[in-house]
Amino acid sequence: MTTQSTNRFKSYWRLLIAAIRGKEEDFTTGSIRKAIFMLSIPMILEMLMESTFALVDIIFVSQVSVNAVATVGLTESVITLLYALAIGLSMAATAIVARRTGEKDKKGAAEAAVQAIILGSALAILIGIIGIIYPKEILSLMGGEANLIEEGYGYTRILIGGNITIFLLFLINAVFRGAGDASMAMWALVLSNCLNIILDPIFIFGFGPIPAYGVEGAAIATTIGRGTAVFVQFMILFFGWGRIKIGIKDFVFRSKVMLNMIKVSLGGIGQFLIGTSSWVFLMRIMSEFGSDVLAGYTISIRVMMFTMMPAWGMSNAAATLVGQNLGANQPDRAEKSVWKTGKYNAIFMASISLVYLIFAHEIIALFSDVSDVVKYGALSLQVIAAGYVFYAFGMVTTQAFNGAGDTKTPTIINFFCFWLFQLPFAYFGAVTLDWGPIGVYLAITLAEMLIAAIAIIWFKKGKWKLVKV
Structure with missing residues (x-):
């Protein structure tokens, strides 16, 4: 290891310790x-x-x-x-x-x-x-x-x-x-x-x-x-x-502060309910294909949820940076923070996606030795992971809106992408066209890409910079 690499490692280690200890920063x-x-x-x-x-x-x-x-x-x-x-x-x-x-x-x-x-x-x-x-x-x-x-x-x-x-x-x-x-x-x-x-x-x-x-x-x-x-x-x-x-x-x-809190929170509640209900309906569609398929899908989703924790952590960091920098009247710095966070998130999600594409069967096999469970669980990991790089930016931009206090925009995006696109496509592909489980997997992947595309376009318009909270 070169001296430069050693110094860089020490620098990141000091930052890691400072982050965990909670060193005060502006x-x-x-x-x-x-x-x-x-x-x-x-x-x-x-x-x-x-x-x-x-x-x-x-x-x-x-x-x-x-x-x-x-x-x-x-x-x-x-x-x-x-x-x-x-x-x-x-x-x-x-x-x-x-x-x-x-x-x-x-x-x-x-x-x-x-x-x-x-x-x-x-x-x-x-x-x-x-x-x-x-x-x-x-x-x-x-x-x-x-x-x-x-x-x-x-x-x-x-x-x-x-x-x-x-x-x-x-x-x-x-x-x-x-x-x-x-x-x-x-x-x-x-x-x-x-x-x-x-x-x-x-x-x-x-x-x-x-x-x-x-x-x-x-x-x-x-x-x-x-x-x-x-x-x-x-x-x-x-x-x-x-x-x-x-x-x-x-x-x-304090009525003014309370009403503002309620107004901003309604969008956040809507986002969660729309996302949660869509997963419930997807689970209902998956149940049509038998317990082995459902078990494989459930395992794959649990694995993905756990490995996406760092991505959500970075997205939440973007929300804080946007809120604080808008408060400091620095909208350009707020925007730069989002793009930079999105880039780091995309690198992380791309690496996870690569692991899933190569080792999907081995990962699912850690949780089950039933061949169909492993088969459909691995297929779920591979197909859904194909949209991870796009979703990395979707996650960050969505949380950036929330950090700005614009919780309505992500709610509209979620409603359109989950309820009006993902659920109909999942049913149409899986049941009507008889594609089976892959119809649901494709619906999730395409919805992730659509969320990212719409969120980025909307974010670039910059109206979030003008939101008052």
Whole structure:
């Protein structure tokens, strides 16, 4: 290794440590590449932490009973709707806090953070009351059988009843990201996950004086883990350990800020609901081709979702950079940040795509030894990965709109590309033309390309630079 290569490695290593530790930076000045790196690393790790929650629960719950696993699945389907609300509010919180941070308006950023917390808490409490009173009815509505409902309603009651921890964990982390404190969002989830991993087996199987709660124990562990992380988040905000500091006196209703928050969040909620519902319908089409095909598709999607975490981390970094630089009245720097992030994302996605194209069968074979599962799972990886480079730019530009506070544009793009193009094409190709599963795979790939093309064209028009939040 040459001296130049050694120095470069040391430089990147120092940046990596600084990003994880959360060194304070002004992302409206200096190197854009450094800003992307400093924001992306903790955001990538944060998303990886979030993805381990469900995985850890399933690992332990699967040792209880089949009904326990089914209960988790049905409850998670309901929780997905809560995620839509939480993610929509989070997009608004990130955009508004980032804009105020770029404007160097600390008071305005704190006000936005507080209004997001108040709104999220109010929604969570209403939903929590329903979850506490009607857990059996919720499981029944989702199609749960009588014995499953009797065994698992406690899990549903605890998880939905304590959903305020989900809302606040999402929202306060969004506030941290908008302010540029991405590492604090990451460490909050590290704490939450570590507690969940430790507490899951204790509450599920029992330990010492703590009885075995079965599947309910998973809900208890998850709620305690998230709740503890939220407590730490509030400490960070109240003591001003990050860029934003709030106090008890700040917890007052501010109609103008609240209405702005709701307006921006509606687009974010719409984006999530459109995307989620389209995947549900695609799954329904895939179910027509048998369990082996469906299993292969499910495995491939899980693999892709996990490997795309770094791409989403970089896209979220672009959202923060856009918001802060627009706030600092530097729209050109905001635009440059998006193109540069898009380039890095495309390089990453291209490398992942190459791995899928070459080793698709080997990857799916790690999860199943059934020949048809491997065959169709590998085909799914290969066909969908063909659009990855395009989607890399689509992801970044979509999040750039959100970071600017223009959540309506991505919602319109998603509606057109998912509902008006992807779903009809998938059904027409897979069923009407009898192409089988490849019809669905092609629909996903072409929709990814279409999203990227429309988003880039729309982004180049520059109207997002004029959005006020």
